[in-house]
Amino acid sequence: MDAKEVIARRVALELRDGMLVNLGIGLPTLVAAYVPDGMHVAFQSENGIIGFGAPPPQGMEDPNLTDAGGGFISALPGAIAFDSVTSFALIRGGHVDMTVLGGLQVDSKGRLANWMVPGKIVPGMGGAMDLVTGAKRVIVAMQHSAKGAPKIVEELTLPPTAARRVSLIVTELAVIEPTEDGLALRERAPSVEIEEIIANTGAKLSIPAHVPEMAFIAG
Amino acid sequence: MRKAITAGEAADLIPDGASVMFGGFLGVGSPERLFDALAARGAKRLTIIGNDTARPGVGVGKLIDAGCVTRIIASHIGTNPTTQKKMIAGEIDVELVPQGTLAERIRAGGSGLGGVLTPTGVGTTVAEDKRVLEIDGADYLLEAPIRADFALLHAHEADYFGNLTYRLTAANFNPVMAFAADCVIAESDHIVPVGVIPPDAVRTPGVLVNHLVGRAC
Numbered sequence: 001m002d003a004k005e006v007i008a009r010r011v012a013l014e015l016r017d018g019m020l021v022n023l024g025i026g027l028p029t030l031v032a033a034y035v036p037d038g039m040h041v042a043f044q045s046e047n048g049i050i051g052f053g054a055p056p057p058q059g060m061e062d063p064n065l066t067d068a069g070g071g072f073i074s075a076l077p078g079a080i081a082f083d084s085v086t087s088f089a090l091i092r093g094g095h096v097d098m099t100v101l102g103g104l105q106v107d108s109k110g111r112l113a114n115w116m117v118p119g120k121i122v123p124g125m126g127g128a129m130d131l132v133t134g135a136k137r138v139i140v141a142m143q144h145s146a147k148g149a150p151k152i153v154e155e156l157t158l159p160p161t162a163a164r165r166v167s168l169i170v171t172e173l174a175v176i177e178p179t180e181d182g183l184a185l186r187e188r189a190p191s192v193e194i195e196e197i198i199a200n201t202g203a204k205l206s207i208p209a210h211v212p213e214m215a216f217i218a219g
Numbered sequence: 220m221r222k223a224i225t226a227g228e229a230a231d232l233i234p235d236g237a238s239v240m241f242g243g244f245l246g247v248g249s250p251e252r253l254f255d256a257l258a259a260r261g262a263k264r265l266t267i268i269g270n271d272t273a274r275p276g277v278g279v280g281k282l283i284d285a286g287c288v289t290r291i292i293a294s295h296i297g298t299n300p301t302t303q304k305k306m307i308a309g310e311i312d313v314e315l316v317p318q319g320t321l322a323e324r325i326r327a328g329g330s331g332l333g334g335v336l337t338p339t340g341v342g343t344t345v346a347e348d349k350r351v352l353e354i355d356g357a358d359y360l361l362e363a364p365i366r367a368d369f370a371l372l373h374a375h376e377a378d379y380f381g382n383l384t385y386r387l388t389a390a391n392f393n394p395v396m397a398f399a400a401d402c403v404i405a406e407s408d409h410i411v412p413v414g415v416i417p418p419d420a421v422r423t424p425g426v427l428v429n430h431l432v433g434r435a436c
Contacts, residue, residue, distance in 0.1 A: 046318065047244040048388045068247035075387065083390040085326055088319030090263035094341060123297025130319035133339045163342025
């Protein structure tokens, strides 16, 4: 398993039957491949659909049926399409059970930064601020470090996406839960030592006596 | 009954310097023929309001390419390197708005509301220079309504009264924008006689639509 697969298969453990889930673009999208057999999870794409599936066969794409990244998708039986006002009423109104988003930084207060790097990349926040503000659970799925620099930091140096404390951070090394008292180490990836997690984390971690190994949804 | 106009006639109605909101999400559900006509006319100094600026050569990206735009209100410009280049060069002024806030500000503009209160953006740069109101113990940003001189829509079907339907994810910002401009111009994939679209299936009431763009023939 490479780092991204570790993260996607661990995040998939957070899925529950009947959930409405919004996956961000990039790494989070991989989670859709690991929905456990027999579990029904509805995926929302904020451009206006619940219940989308894999891209159609080549040459059968519908130009009016895409996901929020502009990729072609299919509509599964039971799917519904709607406009942007409805889509964000679902998101902001707390009707989305869980969102999985990528991250540039998360700090000790559990605040996420994932929408811009001042002076470098200013793509815009798209739907990220609404998702982090409104979804019932916010899971950050990201690599633990970027070019050797920790992405989990004491205090954000990048502009926050929301003031809200995210629910869980899943990386290829660890599962970390932001709490009122700071960041708590919950799980470690197989064959990863706690010292390695500490060395790659730029914020203080509270570490319980027993840190279990990560479980995964089967590939 | 109304008479359809051509995309070129529609472009002539839109003066340089106008504010123009447009449907579309990365170009899906965008009025491509209207964009082509505006670019061909050589429109200047437009303020455009929409979710994103698509890609070069696609959707509203055509207006960016053609130098028609000096101001953008959008939630995302990351897919269009030309927009970013022109923003950095100071040729285009960009206001970034969270996507859900953009939708609600337009809804407010079109439905007679003086603004919206949203928790989105509290504690971020979006909150700068905005009023924060505490309601039942939670903080909300006061966001102002958005209206435009023109709304350019893309629909699936239009009937002779201007009643509109949309398909799948091509609805996006089109229905809400139909309420929020002084002049609403719609182009559609199909034009059908009155009565073909069942009343329950109409997504945008024809009374909101000022002009329909005729068939492409």
